[in-house]
Amino acid sequence: MTQFTNVTVEKKANVYFDGKVTSRTVLFADGTKKTLGIMLPGEYEFSTSQKEEMDFSAGKLEYKLQGQDWKSIDGEGAFIVPANEKFQLKVHTVADYCCTYFNE
Amino acid sequence: MTQFTNVTVEKKANVYFDGKVTSRTVLFADGTKKTLGIMLPGEYEFSTSQKEEMDFSAGKLEYKLQGQDWKSIDGEGAFIVPANEKFQLKVHTVADYCCTYFNE
Numbered sequence: 001m002t003q004f005t006n007v008t009v010e011k012k013a014n015v016y017f018d019g020k021v022t023s024r025t026v027l028f029a030d031g032t033k034k035t036l037g038i039m040l041p042g043e044y045e046f047s048t049s050q051k052e053e054m055d056f057s058a059g060k061l062e063y064k065l066q067g068q069d070w071k072s073i074d075g076e077g078a079f080i081v082p083a084n085e086k087f088q089l090k091v092h093t094v095a096d097y098c099c100t101y102f103n104e
Numbered sequence: 105m106t107q108f109t110n111v112t113v114e115k116k117a118n119v120y121f122d123g124k125v126t127s128r129t130v131l132f133a134d135g136t137k138k139t140l141g142i143m144l145p146g147e148y149e150f151s152t153s154q155k156e157e158m159d160f161s162a163g164k165l166e167y168k169l170q171g172q173d174w175k176s177i178d179g180e181g182a183f184i185v186p187a188n189e190k191f192q193l194k195v196h197t198v199a200d201y202c203c204t205y206f207n208e
Binding site: 001011013019036040058098 | 109115124128200202
């Protein structure tokens with residue numbers, strides 16, 4: 001899917017880590033929320049409140065979920081993060097991602 | 105306006121200047137195209153093909169249109185750039201902008 005159609009976009013950006021991670025919120029008619037984001041090279045730790053899917057379409061990075069080993073993504077790759085967990089990222093090149101939030 | 109409703113969003117980001125300037129393309133039912141973007145601190149020169157409105161909602165920056173003096177925006181401000189011109193920006197803090205393209 002290269003486009004999201006019939007959606008609502010929040011005009012204001014979400015800005016984290018002095019702008020090295022930013023995203024835009026996209027709301028779907030069925031209530032689904034996604035964010036489309038960019039991460040510049042750097043090391044980051046995030047905390048989830050909801051279960052999330054992080055789906056990368058560009059970028060070279062490593063990620064670590066709680067209790068798991070570091071894994072790599074080079075270009076395209078996705079992973080699921082459970083609710084109320086921390087995960088770590090080492091981003092090596094500009095990364096383009098889509099995060100989907102789940103209500104389960 | 106804090107949201108754009110009933111729009112199409114391109115999933116892939118537009119990435120310039122090694123990711124220091126990025127944006128997402130938003131398409132409206134009437135054919136209007138806007139981009140929602142972020143600029144990190146830095147100095148940039150852009151060229152327009154279409155007439156554009158650059159509308160900043162956050163950030164401290166200076167801008168210079170062709171043949172004009174440097175002007176400042178601190179927080180909120182907008183300017184129009186004619187088609188086929190260059191303009192320069194000195195961005196001092198993370199800037200959140202909306203660019204509207206005109207077909208005239």
